[in-house]
Amino acid sequence: MSVYTTIEESELKTFLANYNVGKLENYQGISDGIENTNYFVNTTGGRFVLTIFEQHSFEEMQYYLNLMHHLADHQVPSANPVADAQGNYLSHFKNKPIALVERLDGGSITETTVEHCRQLGTAMGKMHAAGLSFETRQVNPRGPAWCQQTAQQVMQKLPADEQQTLDQEVHFQKEKRHATLPRGVIHADLFRDNALWHDQGESFSGIIDFYYSCDDVLLYDLAVTANDWCTDTDASLNKEKTTALLSHYNEHRVLADNEQAYWPAMLRAGALRFWLSRLYDKHFPRAGELVHTKNPDEFRAILTDRINNNDRYLEYWL
Numbered sequence: 001m002s003v004y005t006t007i008e009e010s011e012l013k014t015f016l017a018n019y020n021v022g023k024l025e026n027y028q029g030i031s032d033g034i035e036n037t038n039y040f041v042n043t044t045g046g047r048f049v050l051t052i053f054e055q056h057s058f059e060e061m062q063y064y065l066n067l068m069h070h071l072a073d074h075q076v077p078s079a080n081p082v083a084d085a086q087g088n089y090l091s092h093f094k095n096k097p098i099a100l101v102e103r104l105d106g107g108s109i110t111e112t113t114v115e116h117c118r119q120l121g122t123a124m125g126k127m128h129a130a131g132l133s134f135e136t137r138q139v140n141p142r143g144p145a146w147c148q149q150t151a152q153q154v155m156q157k158l159p160a161d162e163q164q165t166l167d168q169e170v171h172f173q174k175e176k177r178h179a180t181l182p183r184g185v186i187h188a189d190l191f192r193d194n195a196l197w198h199d200q201g202e203s204f205s206g207i208i209d210f211y212y213s214c215d216d217v218l219l220y221d222l223a224v225t226a227n228d229w230c231t232d233t234d235a236s237l238n239k240e241k242t243t244a245l246l247s248h249y250n251e252h253r254v255l256a257d258n259e260q261a262y263w264p265a266m267l268r269a270g271a272l273r274f275w276l277s278r279l280y281d282k283h284f285p286r287a288g289e290l291v292h293t294k295n296p297d298e299f300r301a302i303l304t305d306r307i308n309n310n311d312r313y314l315e316y317w318l
Contacts, residue, residue, distance in 0.1 A: 005037045021045040047103040061097040065089035074130035077206035106196035106205035119204040121245040125252025131185030140214040144177040154279040176265035186221035188212040191228040223266035235301040264310045275299035
């Protein structure tokens with residue numbers, strides 16, 4: 001969500017003229033994140049987020065925006081894309097896909113509570129349940145194959161002990177990530193900055209930024225989320241928060257009997273994926289006006305904890 005592609009006021013007015021959203025009042029770039037260009041856009045007709053997609057193709061973005069509309073249409077609390085005068089959610093700007101999405105009320109939180117995890121679990125359960133009726137399929141672009149390839153790219157940039165950890169975990173995941181587990185649409189990046197809250201964090205507003213969404217193991221999506229929302233400052237997993245997340249999720253998409261056995265492995269898989277992406281961004285950075293590269297050491301610590309406590313976290317369940 002950094003600003004890589006600049007849009008001038010005149011260009012934005014021309015773009016908005018094809019939407020029934022009123023006249024432009026003001027706009028500003030959003031500096032958080034590292035993947036796409038985002039602007040907050042306020043018009044006489046409402047508040048929106050304008051996104052210019054830096055790495056995704058037009059065809060890929062059709063999937064994301066159609067999914068977002070499907071979820072919103074099924075009462076999942078989430079951001080809904082805006083159709084233009086021709087009924088399209090997507091168009092081109094400087095040879096890149098561009099879309100306008102309704103801006104949800106509320107803001108993100110930095111500190112999580114058990115109550116936050118309860119409400120988020122409910123939203124995730126609804127999201128996964130609704131996604132089962134979405135007919136389009138998309139392979140996870142940052143799934144097991146990407147992890148193996150990226151590990152090879154960053155390996156020589158790491159000290160010996162980190163190389164050993166990375167090599168062992170990539171081999172461990174070769175079997176685990178291909179296990180026969182319930183699959184469907186996942187968000188794949190549901191961190192604290194991708195969920196909004198009303199009333200200074202008291203009540204859930206909705207899920208945003210579906211641009212890593214794909215088809216994959218549903219339990220993996222829960223693990224990615226738990227690693228961010230349920231992790232204490234010492235990188236350990238908080239049992240009460242984890243149980244709250246899973247139990248309220250279970251009210252909307254019942255967890256299968258065999259999913260508990262793979263819970264520790266999925267926690268490790270989620271930590272591995274984000275350690276790798278942050279390592280790659282650190283060692284192979286892209287140019288951008290407002291880029292904030294996130295520290296990979298955070299997820300190295302989380303992965304180390306999940307490995308060391310693999311058996312204990314098996315009991316962090318419903």
